[in-house]
Amino acid sequence: MNRISRPLVLLVDDDLAETDGLRSFLSDFGFTVQVAQDSETVQRLIASERPQLVVMDLVLSRANGLALMQQLKRDAQIPVILASRRNDTADRIVGLELGADDFMCKPFEPRELLARMRAILRRLPEREALPAAAPRGLQVGRWELRRDERRLVSADEEVVSLSASEYRLLMAFLAAPRMVLSRQQLMTTARGRDMRDLDRGIDLLVSRLRRKLEDDSTAAPLIRTVRGCGYIYEPPNPAREWTPAMAHRAAPAHRLSGAQAYA
Structure with missing residues (x-):
């Protein structure tokens, strides 16, 4: 069969037993399947094989799943389904607000993955016919975040650069305004590693980001500490802030109540 009748899907996951099972299942339903475990292999296969779809685990031992997904969306415009055991x-x-086309929680039924893959591929010709969206700035307090440059720019042209980790951390906050994000969630987003013993590391990263976002003119902190829970981003002017797509919004696990104290 040719590539049109057998779409190529790339599975990105550390769990070889799982990917072997999915490879066999998807092959039976007309897909050509390749497997990668690290960003170097992913980039090589993207360049040489040009898969029509990527199914990627959110937490990889040798790559940052979110950062890799964003790179694929930016450079190759390939649909990506994220998966996670959390x-x-x-x-x-x-994950959805940073660009994923779909998100599945493990363990999942392979037939459901198959149905979601087919749904995305049915939309693919329509997606490819659309022009790529031009990069646009996001309002973050007194700053405009220029995502293509990874910089903050003020109205008077003051410029502050963000490190890769600071940028991913800020995008995580922007994707979930007024939602408490745990230190573990932020660590995985910023560093791409599922570590439970580096709370101080994420605290320092949040502190650095705060210093870049806030100054004496800031009326109220943009990022607040929620004791015993994590952090929350509170946009000062909701009408000017980036609002996550309502289609992807679900009831969050942690909403603030009046009894919760802020640091």
Whole structure:
């Protein structure tokens, strides 16, 4: 069969037993399947094989799943389905708002994955006919975030550069305004690693981002600490802030109540 009748899908996952099972299942339903475990292999296969779809685990030991997904969306415009064993509303919202075409929680039924893949591929000719969206700035307090440059620019042209980790952390907050994000969620987003012993590391990263976003003219903190829970981003002017697509919004796991204290 040719490539038109057998779409090529790239599975990106550390779990070889799982990918072997999915490879066999999807092959039986007319797909050509390739497997990668790290960003170097993903980039090589994207360049040489040009898969029509990528199914990627959110947490990879040798790559940052969110950063890799964003790179694929930016450079290759390839549909990406994210998967994760952490069934957390905030993870799903952040993944979808940062560009994923779909999000599935593991373990999932292979037939459901198949149905979601087919649904995305049915839309593919329509998606490819559309012009690529031009990069646009996002309002973050007194700053405009220029995503294509990874910089903050003020109205008087003051410029502040963001590191890769600071940028991913800020995008996670923007994707989930007024939602408490745990330190573990933020660590995975910013560093791409599922680590539970580096709370101080994410605290320092949040502190650096705060110093870049806020100054004496800031009326109220943009990022607040929620004791015992994590952090929350509170846009000062909701009408001017980036609003996540309502279609991807679900009831968050942690909403603030009046009893919760802020640091």
